[in-house]
Amino acid sequence: MVSGSSRSAIEVTGLRKSFGGTVVLDGIDLAVDEGTTFSLLGPNGAGKTTAVRILSTLIRFDSGRVRVAGHDLVAEPDAVRRLIGVTGQFSAVDDLLTGEENLVLMADLHHLGRVEGRRRTADLLDRFDLTGAARRLASTYSGGMRRRLDLAMTLVGDPRVIFLDEPTTGLDPRSRQAMWETIRGLVANGVTIFLTTQYLDEADELADRIAVLDGGKVVASGTAEELKRGLPGGHVRLRFADAARLAAAAGVLADATRDDEALTLSVPSDGGVPALRLLLDRLERADLEVAELSVHTPDLDDVFFALTGHATGATATATTEKEAVR
Template structure:
């Protein structure tokens, strides 16, 4: 199979998007890793790709960042056709993988200057960019120290700073906070939000569902090589059953009245509470409150419970037995 070049309508549609993918397929031998996936990532947003180990997340990142060739699909990154001009794509993107690209034998500043050289920046310009990024990522005090002595969070900050040396407008972050402590993870979240506020597009894969919930404008769930669902975090949560409204009463008489008149509820006599299936929408809540008012029943407490991304993830995915990653041969990423 070959990667097809984008048609004119496809190119027009992709113009407003940082990344547009149609029909992306990739196999390694007889293993089909990506089975015709479609994705669109608007400029200046965070798009998160979730999925169990072996689902194909890292393979998708490697293809879109030109490290691996697709078997089929119409792919545009930064307005460039991946099949026609991969060099232009490379010039528009930055990539931070699961494992740090930081060289621990040299200092943080030397790591930055090395990246500046790789981007062919003039010496003075390279030093200026390196100094600005080291300051931006709070690494000035550690700049002259060997990176081997940096904490995990510092190495991650340096990793992203190195990625930004070339001024990319699209950044691929493949599980950027894996192994970091909670404080360092929150620091990274702040950095990602700042990048997006500055107009950068972030394509994020993560094993932390809370991270996707906190950061992503849109989320796609990848399972068995296909997109199982896509939408905002709230949209995804609504497709999973289990949402409900809980009413709690302090007056036993009011509780009994509610039990007698409300249908399809789950009462808890000991806690004086009722559980009512609901998607948590404003319309449903207003209807329930109006109904209680008309019946002259007053609840002391109303809480809305909706499924979280954990519920969505487990509902939409099935973990492959014995999988420890994307199951691709090492030679495929050379």
């Protein structure tokens, strides 16, 4: 995951949104660089879907400032719509049409013209490995095929910013991997992806930067590694060839936790290069050889729980966004 341009594709300042007496977004700030994947994480009811609906011009916000693809969301909503695509939690595929007909319909809605619409349809069917099923009703498609068709429909208009709201929910592992490769390919071609997901491994795999939303506020942001390293609990595990070396190392590393049976020491560390270099220098000065070294840092599940107090995918007791929208 390599960051592309330093130009902002999405800029959000002080964004607020309430439904009745329920505050869903409480003054959030976000910045997303062009040609990168940005992931918004949070428990159910945190405000993720509301943020996506606002940024994609589907609902209004109460206050704040938003620019998407270089355009002000309030002053230039049509310009924003021309440059974005949205794939929501629930497929927008029409089951009464074939896969091909779904794409042709989107081409017509984008006013592409018959020749260009047919060309774009054929290209996307091939790109998403749907050519063989092009003339089958979408109702016969598997979950993975439907998600691929849904994303293909989003790409008909050649968007520069794509909002993916939990795009792999319900997919089998193979289909998830295929979707991940599609997302990576889009970003490699300069498209900006704004991703919400309940799967923390998905954010870890795909996102250049992550923001964690809880209670309508951004409680942390950074790269996955920055978020992990900011959490206590990281350590370096050292294994020694024999009990004598283990005992000697334990004398040098007084802050380590010792396991005589495994012949290991666990040394608190953020896992960064400077900390590892300092640790190895201390052992070298004591003429102690390490048989095996491994770095253990908190994962995104640990980060998520520490920041929000919720396990991944936990149902919030507060009113959910869907209920608020209704």
